[in-house]
Amino acid sequence: MIWWRDVLIIGLIVGLSIPLGRYLAAVMTGQKVWLSVVFQPVEKRIYRFLGYPDTPDDMTGRQFVVAIVALSAISLAVVMGVLMTQQWLPFNPNHVHNVPWDLALNTAMSFVTNTDWQAYSGETAMSYLSQFMVLTTQNFVSAAVGVAGLLAVIRGFSRKESATIGNFWVDVTRFTLYVLVPLSVVLTLLIVSQGGVQNFAANHLVQGTLLPSGPASSQFAISLLGSNGGGFFGANAGALFHNPTGLSNLFESVAIVLLPAGLVVMFGQMVGRRQAFVLYAVMLGILVLAIIGTTLSELHLGQHVAGVAGSTAFEGKNVVNGIGLSALWNTLSTAVSNGSVNASLDSFTPLGGLIPMLLMQLGEIVFGGVGSGLYGMLSFVLLTVFISGLMVGRTPEYLGKKIAAYDMKMVSLAILLPPVLTLTSTAIAVSWPGIGASLTNTGAHGFSEILYAFSSMGNNNGSSFGGFNGNQLMVNVVGAVLMGCTRFVPLIAMVCLGANLAKKKQMATSSGTLRTDTGLFAVLLLFIILLIGALNFVPALVLGPIADFLTAR
Template sequence: MIWVRDIIFIAIICLSAIPIGNYIYQVMTNQSVGLLRFVQPIEKFIYRMLGYQKQPNEMTAKRYIGAVGAVSIGSFGVVFLIQLIQKWLPLNPNHVGNVSWSLAFNNAISFVTNTNWQAYSGETTMSYLTQIVGFTTQNFLSPAVGVAALLVIMRGFKRGYTTTVGNFWQDIVRFILYILIPLAFILAFIIVACGGVQTLQGNIKVGTSLIPLGPAASQYAISLLGSNGGGFFGANGGFAFSNPNAISNFFEMGAILLLPASLVVTFGHFTEKRQARLIFIVMLIFLSLAIIGTTLAELNTGIKFTGITGSSSLEGKNVINGIGNSSLWNTLATAVSNGAVNANLDSFTALGGLIPLLLIQLGEIIFGGIGSGLYGMLAFVLLTVFISGLMVGRTPEYLGKKIEPYEMKMVSLAILFPPILSLIGTAIGVNLPHIQANLVNHGPHGFTEILYAFSSMANNNGSAFGGFNGNQLGVNLIGGLVMAITRFVPLIAMILMGSSLAKKKFVAQGVGTLRTDTSLFGVLLVFIILLIGALNFVPALVLGPIADFLA
């Protein structure tokens, strides 16, 4: 029954991705869509506020990156400041105090970079104003920035002899107004209808128990759709007021995968459908194998917790979701770089925790975060094209554009920075003062907790393995820097690469052109992903989850 449910779920999302991907393409190419008459007045008003009286002018790559920097730096300042003074601001019915500067620093970078790493419980640490104005706003802005970078690359493949890459403000405004807000409204309504909470009333104390309330549904809906994953409550999707029943669980899992899968369809409209189809299939193969592996590990290796050979483990899982939905959700969230959880990963079996960790370490390319996942996969595609070209002595080409040293430098920056900083962050983390005192477990499992934390931050995932106190001065500062670098270095590199591609002329396919839409190229792509993405972490994985399993 578990496998039938998983197959049906994946099939529904794949089929839904086709019309959504078509719709995204229409919106982002300024075609007429059904919402135009309702949303266009708001869109035009925003452009006037930005200083554009008519259609926004296209930007060079330098101006585009400047706009990304302006939004990101401004967003960081607002989110950081709100946390420092939230005690004296309105919408604080629970009378929470101000956040420490190091945690506020980490949180601000976390939400601006679309990571949503959370070393706090929202119901007892954050005011409603901070959650709404600070965090929820970034849950809309940060995924739109990722999509904007992806659009630059897609335009680069589509255009020739062009020095402009689009208009950043138009890209993020249209994606937020026409796509994110309508979908978030629908999902928030479903969550509330299923029993989720959406109120400005403060928490209720019953004896010694706390019943947390707040405007949770609106934030959680966009955090799932926007590949943010940040929860209003500390337990995230494992808490009944965020994820009340099987119906809400289905739609919330669908929200995790829907837009990343749809953007692959959009890529096919911008370029060639055969190329997009191959990328989609490779992503789907990785995802399917990960779902099977995680589920089997949780179903059959629970002896560690129960003492019964061949038994399954329900520890750390909501009984409403059970083994199947917990394994499926957390595989999706780590593959898609969402970071939301509906179970405690620290309670997963050693192999069941290994697979989500490895998915993060691959670089959020298995559908991945909105925008960032696909441009990460395209970096691996171009690397595969380049290596294949060198092997046969031909000039590498992809979608009619020559792939030259400049593009490969940008690809190298995008691919190598996350694993390097994951491992450097982990190395620093295990040597931080009092680190042992902040671990629930020790030995290989404790090392896995640290490795997972820094892998999650360095790959802009944000999910937490658990058992590790992330609210420490060293972790907050190092983690914040890691999140910022691994978000913006690859993003800027991809924008520059898209600009370079847009300037190039189209090259006609010839006898020597390498076909990049065949099963052979797909096998090469899988090999390169495993070679570059996975082998970086083999020694660390051996010290962590593999040693934990063998022990």
């Protein structure tokens, strides 16, 4: 039986996320932790570099948004600049050329938005300087930006009649120093211990086969921990030098979900454990059902469905991981908006590919991206509270804060914009002249490849279904706009929501207050997620993977 490995990995994620969440709460509320001796002097020097004499003052919502936009704009310009000039810069032993402007724009926007969609193969298209200086750096920065946005929302609930929601620079600095850096060092050493590549040697050919080198393990570690997923090599975690053994696959699978799950525990530490338990249970329940569905599809349908390219149970899967761990990894990575892959999704059965696609389309809320997953789930929580309040005639409240019209406008923007733009981008691509030449498959499977690509970009995931050439002008430009809008508009909307909530009074719980820490509320939340999140994509899914399943023989 293969299920024991799934149980082990899920058990490790749950078990480790609890102490990690407590540590996160201590760090992000400014308490001393065991790493303070090492990082507190560094933290203070960073504040002085930013122009603050000591710990920076708290920001208003507008100041918080300006800081997000400023850092992201600078990051975008720097990444594009390095990629477009990399052949003239150092650390380029493979003599790769400059990246064309459209691919540079797409790649820069991808890494700045924590999406890490890659329309290139890293070992042949990127210099080592591009990989470790700008792309790896953005894996840290973009994850920290998402957590800063989450903290703005949490403080909105926890503060009373406050004009501020914390300081963006403090949140980014602390999360990077105290959380991302130490975890990345540990995971890098674990990957290297299993045979992962970490050097500056040039690629070389052995009997006509390219053996890639480079500082790969350090980038892969933070890409997993930060819900980025971008691979140093084109095959991502399916490459031998990224994910060499079953033990490395275990470490890396846990790393995908560890921080997103830990942030839910942190939320409980900061606002109420019972509230966090409900969210954790809903997220974990959806994730477990998705893992079971994907695995069963690959185990039992893969041998009988002669899908596109004659799909079989083992096609497109690394023999080290086999069917079970391949299904598990790709379910985890699409649920958490990580985007890394250890198998070819294009070779999955139609239903095995549908579940990861649907997990992305739900809006990266099943633990989701670092920071962005939890504030995405909180937007569905507020929508559930609002709808439930209307149904029973009670004032919508959550954590003692009244949910008013402005709050629901921000929630609606965060929930509805990604599916609208994702489907619009898919329609543009499908209608684009000559798009068929970019596909390796036709019919429903070909449409699935396009739908998956834009679902991945539109939900900050970055994984690739395969079979679709994303490196073309239209896809690069449309994808860059899609990734930018679906990352920053919901993020800014949630920061504005947090700022508005922080100004409100804390309302006392009464007999008329709808309880949000019960099993009944968890069921309502799950219903709203499926009703609003999933139904947006049902027509497109019918045309893609469902039609592919019904017509496959």
